[in-house]
Amino acid sequence: MTILYFLIGCSILLALIFLAGFFWAQKSGQHDDLYTPAMRILLEDKEEPPPEK
Amino acid sequence: MKETLTLKEITCYHCGDEVPDAGIRADEKDFCCQGCKGVYQVLRDNQLCSYYSYNDHPGANREQQNKRFDYLGEPSIVSQLIDYTDEQQTIVTFYLPHIHCSSCLWLLEQLNRINPAIYYCRVDFLKKQINIKFDQCQLSLQGLVELLDDIGYEPLISLQDIIKKQNAVPRDNLVLKIAVAGFCFGNVMLLSFPEYFGLSIADQSFRHFFGWLNILFSLPIVFYSGRGYFVSAWNNLRNKVLHIDFPLALGIAVLFIRTVAEILTHSGAGFADTLCGLVFFLLIGKLVQQKTYHHISFERDYRSFFPVAVQVITDGKERPVPLSELETGHRIVIRNQEIIPADAILLKGEALIDFSFVTGESVPVSKTLGEIIYAGGRQTGQAIEMEVIKPVSQSYLTQLWNNEAFTQPKGNRIPSFNEKVSKYFTIVLLAIAFSAFFFWLQTDSSRALAAFTSVLIVACPCALALSTPFTLSAALSIFDRNRFYLKNTAVVEQLAGIDTIVLDKTGTITTGDPTSLTLQAELTGEQKQLVYSVCMNSGHPLSRMICRYLGHEDGLEVADYTEILGKGILAGIRQHQVRIGNEQFVLGCRGAQVNTTQVHLMVDDNYLGYFSFIHYYRKGLEKIAELQTDYQLHLVSGDGDHELPELLPFFRYAEQLHFNQSPQQKLDYIRLLQLQGNKVMMIGDGLNDSGALKQSDLGIAVTENINNFSPGSDAILDGRSFEQLPSFLKFAKDTVKVIQLSFGISLVYNLVGLSFAITGKLSPLTAAILMPVSTVTIISFTSIATRVAAKFRKLL
Numbered sequence: 001m002t003i004l005y006f007l008i009g010c011s012i013l014l015a016l017i018f019l020a021g022f023f024w025a026q027k028s029g030q031h032d033d034l035y036t037p038a039m040r041i042l043l044e045d046k047e048e049p050p051p052e053k
Numbered sequence: 054m055k056e057t058l059t060l061k062e063i064t065c066y067h068c069g070d071e072v073p074d075a076g077i078r079a080d081e082k083d084f085c086c087q088g089c090k091g092v093y094q095v096l097r098d099n100q101l102c103s104y105y106s107y108n109d110h111p112g113a114n115r116e117q118q119n120k121r122f123d124y125l126g127e128p129s130i131v132s133q134l135i136d137y138t139d140e141q142q143t144i145v146t147f148y149l150p151h152i153h154c155s156s157c158l159w160l161l162e163q164l165n166r167i168n169p170a171i172y173y174c175r176v177d178f179l180k181k182q183i184n185i186k187f188d189q190c191q192l193s194l195q196g197l198v199e200l201l202d203d204i205g206y207e208p209l210i211s212l213q214d215i216i217k218k219q220n221a222v223p224r225d226n227l228v229l230k231i232a233v234a235g236f237c238f239g240n241v242m243l244l245s246f247p248e249y250f251g252l253s254i255a256d257q258s259f260r261h262f263f264g265w266l267n268i269l270f271s272l273p274i275v276f277y278s279g280r281g282y283f284v285s286a287w288n289n290l291r292n293k294v295l296h297i298d299f300p301l302a303l304g305i306a307v308l309f310i311r312t313v314a315e316i317l318t319h320s321g322a323g324f325a326d327t328l329c330g331l332v333f334f335l336l337i338g339k340l341v342q343q344k345t346y347h348h349i350s351f352e353r354d355y356r357s358f359f360p361v362a363v364q365v366i367t368d369g370k371e372r373p374v375p376l377s378e379l380e381t382g383h384r385i386v387i388r389n390q391e392i393i394p395a396d397a398i399l400l401k402g403e404a405l406i407d408f409s410f411v412t413g414e415s416v417p418v419s420k421t422l423g424e425i426i427y428a429g430g431r432q433t434g435q436a437i438e439m440e441v442i443k444p445v446s447q448s449y450l451t452q453l454w455n456n457e458a459f460t461q462p463k464g465n466r467i468p469s470f471n472e473k474v475s476k477y478f479t480i481v482l483l484a485i486a487f488s489a490f491f492f493w494l495q496t497d498s499s500r501a502l503a504a505f506t507s508v509l510i511v512a513c514p515c516a517l518a519l520s521t522p523f524t525l526s527a528a529l530s531i532f533d534r535n536r537f538y539l540k541n542t543a544v545v546e547q548l549a550g551i552d553t554i555v556l557d558k559t560g561t562i563t564t565g566d567p568t569s570l571t572l573q574a575e576l577t578g579e580q581k582q583l584v585y586s587v588c589m590n591s592g593h594p595l596s597r598m599i600c601r602y603l604g605h606e607d608g609l610e611v612a613d614y615t616e617i618l619g620k621g622i623l624a625g626i627r628q629h630q631v632r633i634g635n636e637q638f639v640l641g642c643r644g645a646q647v648n649t650t651q652v653h654l655m656v657d658d659n660y661l662g663y664f665s666f667i668h669y670y671r672k673g674l675e676k677i678a679e680l681q682t683d684y685q686l687h688l689v690s691g692d693g694d695h696e697l698p699e700l701l702p703f704f705r706y707a708e709q710l711h712f713n714q715s716p717q718q719k720l721d722y723i724r725l726l727q728l729q730g731n732k733v734m735m736i737g738d739g740l741n742d743s744g745a746l747k748q749s750d751l752g753i754a755v756t757e758n759i760n761n762f763s764p765g766s767d768a769i770l771d772g773r774s775f776e777q778l779p780s781f782l783k784f785a786k787d788t789v790k791v792i793q794l795s796f797g798i799s800l801v802y803n804l805v806g807l808s809f810a811i812t813g814k815l816s817p818l819t820a821a822i823l824m825p826v827s828t829v830t831i832i833s834f835t836s837i838a839t840r841v842a843a844k845f846r847k848l849l
Contacts, residue, residue, distance in 0.1 A: 005262065012240060012266075019236045026229055036158065036178040043159045044103065 069110025092205045099167045104160045111156035112205045124362030124373035125195035143189040147208035152181040211357040231336045234278040237270040238329040245326040264316035267325035275309045279332045297475035304513025311506045327820045342522035351540040359394050388436045395428050395441045396448040402437030406430035411740045453744040467550035471521050489811040504813035511806030516799030516831040527839040528788040536771035547751045548785035557737035558690035561755050574662020582606045587624045593695040619698030673776020678703040689714045720744035780846045787842035802827035
């Protein structure tokens with residue numbers, strides 16, 4: 001059962017890495033605008049104009 | 054039949070407005086004006102026509118455009134506007150009110166195809182902002198703004214820059230605190246499970262290991278995530294207020310100390326799971342309360358409405374001068390659609406001033422040479438020259454902002470339910486805790502301590518702290534659906550607490566919509582001219598609307614002009630006798646009762662017909678008048694008392710109506726009502742109501758378009774939802790009732806917990822179950838009850 005010490009250590013370490021990842025995303029402003037990227041992805045980049053309606 | 058008609062109607066390719074008969078064509082596409090065509094040509098020349106394929110008619114109408122951006126050449130102004138600059142690049146953020154669809158987003162992020170000096174554009178759609186990085190050596194700020202204006206997105210540039218303010222708000226890292234709390238909560242729950250199911254003797258070493266880990270996870274919860282509660286509780290204690298944060302902080306502290314003590318002395322498993330859960334849920338409650346509307350600003354004052362700079366003539370040359378440097382004696386030039394920034398005397402030109410932002414009155418007023426024109430009006434027509442007689446901050450309108458209502462924070466607010474109740478709650482809680490302590494102290498001192506801490510743990514007002522934010526944020530989104538935008542959640546409770554309503558007249562209870570006017574008569578050209586000339590002389594809003602309806606006729610000289618209050622006008626022009634007014638005045642008899650307001654016309658004893666005004670007053674005014682059983686209703690208006698007879702039926706007493714009120718008098722009237730012990734709600738729309746809105750306990754600005762300018766207030770109401778105001782008021786009261794009920798429910802949970810706690814035998818498991826169960830009950834009860842109340846008030 002002593003393996004549990006190691007496993008719990010691993011799981012906490014992993015969770016800490018995710019937490020650090022979230023901190024980084026928050027600090028670098030990735031959560032500032034949660035709306036526009038969802039629209040942006042639907043637009044063409046530099047294609048010919050789509051057929052006119 | 055109808056369908057063929059709509060098909061035939063030609064709409065502008067750019068903005069979708071109806072194209073007049075003499076439309077403008079380019080590339081087989083129709084445009085309503087040169088402005089729209091211009092934008093199309095710019096986009097076509099840059100192969101950006103995809104703009105028109107994502108959405109139909111994405112553009113803004115460009116008929117009126119004569120903005121001058123010369124002032125952006127002044128380095129002192131430029132430095133105030135930009136975010137950052139170095140040798141290679143400049144970064145600037147603009148607020149573009151027209152951003153509304155995916156086409157806007159697409160076009161604005163393709164700006165470097167129009168001008169390669171622009172490196173980077175990023176649009177924040179909800180905030181309607183664009184962040185641009187550009188090379189200032191190749192493109193000046195003025196050029197950039199002109200480019201945006203050319204493609205139909207004129208930035209709103211003002212000295213009180215809303216963007217900067219919003220972005221400068223110090224971020225409290227609530228989200229990060231929640232992340233940490235959630236992380237600890239999850240891990241602690243995992244580590245506590247073995248304890249719940251019991252550990253065999255062989256696994257005793259794990260018990261200590263898990264215990265130590267739990268303490269480790271509690272540290273960031275208490276000292277990082279929960280720190281705010283200690284700070285706030287301490288500040289409140291110093292100010293001798295018992296706020297809800299005090300029992301919360303006490304609960305957190307006791308939980309932590311007891312957990313550490315139990316684990317270190319091997320006497321128990323501690324309450325780490327309850328502690329983490331408590332802080333996690335509390336912080337989520339805080340987050341829910343922080344709803345903000347990015348695109349609406351509640352803090353606007355005259356500076357966000359006035360221009361950044363004004364053209365001043367010195368030595369025969371025009372030069373842009375920042376508003377703050379404008380001095381008495383300066384000679385300024387105001388062009389079409391520009392705003393007069395300071396009280397000034399008209400020196401040259403024909404002034405036709407639109408005071409709609411100041412008073413709500415949308416018909417322009419003509420001024421003669423030598424007359425003083427107050428700041429805030431917008432010139433329509435040719436350019437005029439004026440001499441400034443008062444600096445900007447001392448003008449008739451703007452001196453309002455020097456009033457103490459603007460400089461001092463609102464004291465004496467209506468206390469929220471939470472504030473009222475938490476004082477007693479804390480006292481009772483401490484009383485129970487200490488009596489349990491002293492009761493057990495006689496027999497067993499360790500049990501006394503256990504009972505004391507258990508009481509504080511179990512009675513920690515988690516549910517109480519959560520009921521308010523969850524109920525109020527649910528209410529806020531219901532108001533939001535009904536186009537009533539509240540500044541923050543606290544406003545809901547203020548709305549429930551008011552007992553006096555003060556209304557502004559023009560623009561608030563009236564609409565200046567010309568379509569509500571119909572002419573039930575055939576008028577010849579000459580008759581039109583006669584009616585127009587007579588109505589020109591009258592300040593009555595109905596006369597104003599008639600003038601606007603008839604358009605620009607040439608005014609004739611009017612002799613023997615008499616206006617009889619509440620009846621009509623009697624005038625002589627070119628040997629014609631003109632009578633304009635209500636039925637009794639014109640025809641001498643009272644006809645059948647009609648719902649509409651009518652203005653009858655008579656020239657030389659020939660009855661011509663009448664104008665009928667449908668809903669000249671906003672729809673639902675009669676419903677608001679019905680509120681008088683529960684609320685005091687007052688009206689303060691800057692206009693003369695022409696409309697007293699029309700308005701009187703809505704009010705009980707003539708003393709409730711006040712006319713000819715200056716902005717300062719409006720503010721003073723509100724203060725007078727407050728001194729009489731009333732909780733006053735002010736509903737207004739123009740800059741002249743700003744003082745009253747600020748002074749009142751709850752200021753609501755009514756606006757036709759929430760993106761347009763509205764004075765600083767606690768809430769913004771879309772004019773279309775005006776008639777729902779009584780429902781809003783009732784719903785706000787329901788919301789407070791929901792909070793009270795959920796407080797009752799949380800008390801029941803507390804009593805159940807207390808029955809365990811005072812015996813001193815609270816097991817960690819009971820606490821760990823009781824806390825989340827009560828939280829979930831409260832959250833679901835508040836959200837369901839709020840929706841039911843909203844359905845009942847027909848707001849959902």
